Amino acid sequence: MTMTIPTTPTSYHHGNLRQELMNLAVKHLISDGIGELSLxxxxxxxxxxxxxxxxxxxxxxxxxxxxxTEGFSRFFEFCLPSEREPRADLSLLYFGLGYVQFAKTHTELFHLMFGPVLQPRNDYPELFAMGREAIYKVRASVERGYKTGVLRELDDVASMAHTVWAAVHGVATLMLDHGDTYGYHRDLDLQAEKSLRMMIAGFCTDPTEISQLPTTLTPYPPEPTE
Amino acid sequence: MTMTIPTTPTSYHHGNLRQELMNLAVKHLISDGIGELSLxxxxxxxxxxxxxxxxxxxxxxxxxxxxxTEGFSRFFEFCLPSEREPRADLSLLYFGLGYVQFAKTHTELFHLMFGPVLQPRNDYPELFAMGREAIYKVRASVERGYKTGVLRELDDVASMAHTVWAAVHGVATLMLDHGDTYGYHRDLDLQAEKSLRMMIAGFCTDPTEISQLPTTLTPYPPEPTE
DNA sequence: ATGCAATGTTGACAGCGATTATATCGGGTG
DNA sequence: CACCCGATATAATCGCTGTCAACATTGCAT
Incomplete structure (x- = not known):
C-alpha cells in the first residue's frame, strides 16, 4: 500500500478529482478552445x-x-496596477491595459467570462458576483476621479463607469475576435493601447498625463511556442 | 402529377433546399441560440x-x-442612416446606434458575425470581406470628418476608425453579454446611447451637435412576445 | 436518347452529454 | 471493535450529434 501523496492514486477514490479536472480543463481550453472541451x-x-x-x-x-469564476481571480491580479495607482485617470488606463493583457494571454478564459456561453448569468451566482465586483472597481476609480477633479463629470458615476467599461471591453474583444481582420501583428497591441488612450483621454480634464505615460507594451510576441 | 410551384415538393429533389435551410436556420437561431442549432x-x-x-x-x-455573411447584408441596412448623413460626426453616431440596434434585434446573428465562433476568418473569405467592408465604411466617415474639420485629428484615419469601431463594438457587446449584470431594462438602451455619445463626443471638435441630437430610442420593449 | 453532374437517400460510425443503478471507500457512532 | 452511512467512483445505457461512404434519382446539355 503506497503512502505517497496521491499524484497517481491507485485507490478506488481519486481524492482530488475536482481540482485535477479544473487544471486539466484549463490546459485543454488554452490549446483547443471552448468548443472542443469534453468531459x-x-x-x-x-x-x-x-x-x-x-x-x-x-x-x-x-x-x-x-x-x-477562477478566471476572475487571475483577472483581478491583472488589474492590480490599476488599484495601486493613486491618480484616477491613470488608474483607468491601467485597468484597460490589464484588461487587454488578460484577454490576450487568457483568451479562452476571457471568452468564458465575458462571452455569451454562460448565460443567463443568474444560473451562476458566483460568476455573477465576480462581474459585479469588477464593475465596482471601475466605479471606485471614477468616483475618485470626480472628487479629485481629474475626470470630467460627463454623467453620474454608474453611467460613466459603464462607459469606461464599454470602451475597454470593446478594445479587448475587437482585438480578439477581429484581430485577423487586420492581421496579427505587434501593431494590434499598439493599436489597442492607442485606442484605450484616446478614449480615456476624452474623459479627462487634462489628458496630457494619459498621453505622456510611457508605453507598456510587453515583449512581443507571446507567439504560440508550438 | 402536381404542377404547383414546389412549396411542398413531392419530388425526389427538393429544388430549393439551400435557401430553405438558411431560412429555417435563422429562425432556430433566433429562438434557440447558436449551440442548439442542429443540421x-x-x-x-x-x-x-x-x-x-x-x-x-x-x-x-x-x-x-x-x-x-447574409447577416452582414441586413447589418448594412441598419447602418444606412449613417451613410446618408452628411455630417461626419453624426454619421459616426448613427453608425453606432445602428450597430447597437442590430445587436439587439439580431443577437444571435451578431454573435456569429462578430464573435469567436467562426474563427479563423481566413476559412470564410466572404465573411472576411464583409468585415473589411464594414471597417471601410467607418474609415470613410472618419476621413470625411477630418476634411470637414468636425473630427479631431487624434491619429491617422485607420487608427481612428479602429478606435471608433472599438467604442461602438464595446457598447454593443457589453449590452448583450453583460446586460443581465445590470438588469434588463429600458435603462440598458438608454445607457448604450449615452455611452456612444460620450465617446464619440470626445472625438469631435464641437461636441454640441452630438449631445443635442434627439434620442433615437425605439419603442420599448421588444420583449419576448411569447 | 443518353450521359453526366448535381442533388437527395440509406446506413453506419464514433463521440458527446446525461441518467440510472450499483460498487467501493472512509470516517464517525454505538 | 463492528457497523453503517454519506461521499465518491463505476458500469451500462439512452438519445443526440456531425460526418462519411456507397447508392439512387433527377434534370440539363449534348
Missing part, C-alpha cells in the same frame, strides 16, 4: 470513469462556470 | 434526409458562415 476526454485522460466528473459538476456548463 | 433537426423539419444539407454546406460551420 469524457478529461475523465479519460485523468484515468477515471466518464461519469465521475458529474459527482463534482452538475453538467458541463457548471465546470465552465467554475473555470470562469 | 439534422433542420433536415428533419424540412422533411429531407439527414445528410442532404451536406450537398450544400461542407459542414455545420459552413452553414453558420453563410448565415453570418
Amino acid at each position: 469524457r476526454a478529461l475523465a479519460r485522460e485523468i484515468g477515471v470513469s466518464q461519469t465521475a466528473p458529474y459527482r463534482h459538476f452538475k453538467d458541463k456548463n457548471a465546470l465552465l462556470a467554475a473555470l470562469a | 439534422r433537426a433542420l433536415a428533419r423539419e424540412i422533411g429531407v434526409s439527414q445528410t442532404a444539407p451536406y450537398r450544400h454546406f461542407k459542414d455545420k460551420n459552413a452553414l453558420l458562415a453563410a448565415l453570418a
Whole structure:
C-alpha cells in the first residue's frame, strides 16, 4: 500500500478529482478552445470513469462556470496596477491595459467570462458576483476621479463607469475576435493601447498625463511556442 | 402529377433546399441560440434526409458562415442612416446606434458575425470581406470628418476608425453579454446611447451637435412576445 | 436518347452529454 | 471493535450529434 501523496492514486477514490479536472480543463481550453472541451476526454485522460466528473459538476456548463469564476481571480491580479495607482485617470488606463493583457494571454478564459456561453448569468451566482465586483472597481476609480477633479463629470458615476467599461471591453474583444481582420501583428497591441488612450483621454480634464505615460507594451510576441 | 410551384415538393429533389435551410436556420437561431442549432433537426423539419444539407454546406460551420455573411447584408441596412448623413460626426453616431440596434434585434446573428465562433476568418473569405467592408465604411466617415474639420485629428484615419469601431463594438457587446449584470431594462438602451455619445463626443471638435441630437430610442420593449 | 453532374437517400460510425443503478471507500457512532 | 452511512467512483445505457461512404434519382446539355 503506497503512502505517497496521491499524484497517481491507485485507490478506488481519486481524492482530488475536482481540482485535477479544473487544471486539466484549463490546459485543454488554452490549446483547443471552448468548443472542443469534453468531459469524457478529461475523465479519460485523468484515468477515471466518464461519469465521475458529474459527482463534482452538475453538467458541463457548471465546470465552465467554475473555470470562469477562477478566471476572475487571475483577472483581478491583472488589474492590480490599476488599484495601486493613486491618480484616477491613470488608474483607468491601467485597468484597460490589464484588461487587454488578460484577454490576450487568457483568451479562452476571457471568452468564458465575458462571452455569451454562460448565460443567463443568474444560473451562476458566483460568476455573477465576480462581474459585479469588477464593475465596482471601475466605479471606485471614477468616483475618485470626480472628487479629485481629474475626470470630467460627463454623467453620474454608474453611467460613466459603464462607459469606461464599454470602451475597454470593446478594445479587448475587437482585438480578439477581429484581430485577423487586420492581421496579427505587434501593431494590434499598439493599436489597442492607442485606442484605450484616446478614449480615456476624452474623459479627462487634462489628458496630457494619459498621453505622456510611457508605453507598456510587453515583449512581443507571446507567439504560440508550438 | 402536381404542377404547383414546389412549396411542398413531392419530388425526389427538393429544388430549393439551400435557401430553405438558411431560412429555417435563422429562425432556430433566433429562438434557440447558436449551440442548439442542429443540421439534422433542420433536415428533419424540412422533411429531407439527414445528410442532404451536406450537398450544400461542407459542414455545420459552413452553414453558420453563410448565415453570418447574409447577416452582414441586413447589418448594412441598419447602418444606412449613417451613410446618408452628411455630417461626419453624426454619421459616426448613427453608425453606432445602428450597430447597437442590430445587436439587439439580431443577437444571435451578431454573435456569429462578430464573435469567436467562426474563427479563423481566413476559412470564410466572404465573411472576411464583409468585415473589411464594414471597417471601410467607418474609415470613410472618419476621413470625411477630418476634411470637414468636425473630427479631431487624434491619429491617422485607420487608427481612428479602429478606435471608433472599438467604442461602438464595446457598447454593443457589453449590452448583450453583460446586460443581465445590470438588469434588463429600458435603462440598458438608454445607457448604450449615452455611452456612444460620450465617446464619440470626445472625438469631435464641437461636441454640441452630438449631445443635442434627439434620442433615437425605439419603442420599448421588444420583449419576448411569447 | 443518353450521359453526366448535381442533388437527395440509406446506413453506419464514433463521440458527446446525461441518467440510472450499483460498487467501493472512509470516517464517525454505538 | 463492528457497523453503517454519506461521499465518491463505476458500469451500462439512452438519445443526440456531425460526418462519411456507397447508392439512387433527377434534370440539363449534348
